[in-house]
Amino acid sequence: MKSEHMLSRRGFCLCCMGVASFAATAGWMSPREAYAEARGLVSLIKDSAAKSVIATHKLRxxxxxxxxxxGNVAVLGGKDGLVMVDAGISVARLQMTEALSALSPEPVTHLINTHWHFDHADGNAWLGAVGAKIIAHENTRKYLSQVQRVEDWDYNFVPLERSGVPKHVFSKENSLKLNGQSLAxxxxxxxxxxxDISVMFGEANVIHVGDTYWNGIYPFIDYSTGGSIDGMIGASDANLAASTDKTIIIPGHGNPVSNxxxxxEFRDMLVAIRENVAALKRQGRSRDEAVAAKPTAAFDAKWGNFVIDPDFFTRLVYAGV
Incomplete structure (x- = not known):
């Protein structure tokens, strides 16, 4: 069915719960609304991922x-073994293993996490268990090592198995030279x-920017683990500064091959909506009043057609201005 296809193909983390409810409700739901409709939605997402088809996009x-x-996973092949950026959801191990084997007979030797969220790091455990060196920011290791609640998903995540917790962490920058690429x-x-971190494949001029960029859809901002609308804009500015018109940009979600x-356009959308919402908040409008004023209206036709709907995105922005 259409909703299952969209869920498995785009895998929009636990926010996908709105997709899982689409057929029953005939419309999009915010994550909190979907949680009010059903229990065990993490299991729903895992069930969908277990049946997902992995699409392959060869770059350069x-x-x-x-x-x-x-989330979108990047893989670098070569004599040093496969290098992955993000791990996906663990129940898709069979499909991921098949997709990786089709790329190369070499094992996965390195895994870099762009951040801690379930849809990007849940596969850490099996990849770590088969020998991948897992690298991440120090805060990512912290969240993967403890019970972590995400309020907007109304969910408590348990720590990953020890094999999936990154053993190699950094605070600001890190670099590797693998398979002929300088990874920054x-x-x-x-x-x-x-x-959140970015991963630049220097010689290829390809950058994976994780969930700081959702291509063609409103993004989720996780205030429970330090997210920030201003930081999202700042990350976009940093990625624009690090790229050229020839750079291939890999977003965390949405069409995986971007520029x-x-x-x-994504950055300009964030700035405009942030200003609209901030103006309403300065006027003394409550969150619900700000939502009713429809500060995202000029952008909804392009950006508001998936799980983070205009009202939910307005609430996220309101919380951060």
């Missing part, structure tokens, strides 16, 4: 995007969470 310099198990990892500061012009 032996870099490939695997789409379909949570940079911390943004608080953005989607307070543990600087599309990222600029």
């Amino acid at each position: 310099n032996d870099i490939t995007i695997l789409e379909g198990s949570g 990892m940079k911390y943004y500061g608080p953005a989607h969470t307070d543990g 600087r012009a599309e990222l600029q």
Whole structure:
């Protein structure tokens, strides 16, 4: 059915719960509304991921995007083994293993997490267990090592198995040279969470920016773990500064092959809506009054057609201005 196809193909983390409820409600639901409708939605998402089809997008310099198990996964092949950026959801291990084997017979030797969220790091455990060196920001390790609540999802995440917790962490920057690529990892500061990093494949001019960029849809901002609307804008500015018109930009969600012009449009959307919501808040409008004023209206036709709907995105922005 259409809703299952959209869920498995785009894997929009636990916010996908609105998709899971689409057929029953004939409309989009915010995450909190969906949680009011059903229990065990993490299991629903895992069930969908377990049946997902992994789509392969070959880029250049032996870099490939695997789409379909949570966030967009980048894979770099070569004699040093496979290098992954993000791990997807663990129940899709079979499909991910098949997709990786189709790329190369080499094992996964390195895994870099762009941040801690379930749809990007749940696969850490099995990849770590088969020998992948897991690298992340220090805050990502913290959240994966403890019970972590996300208020907007009304959910408590348990710690990952020890094999999935990153053992190699950094605070600001890190670099590797693997498979002929200079990999530069940079911390943004608080953005989607307070543990987000970018990963630049230098010679290929390809950058994975994680969930600081959702291509063509309103993004989620996780205030429970340090997210910030201003930080999201700042991360977009940093990614624009790090890219050129020839750079391939990999977003955390949405169409996985993007570019600087599309990222600029995303950044400009964030800035405009932030200003609209901030103006309403300065006028003394309550959150519900700000939502009713429809500060996202000029952007909804393009950006508001998936799980983070205009009202929910307005509430997220309101919380941060």
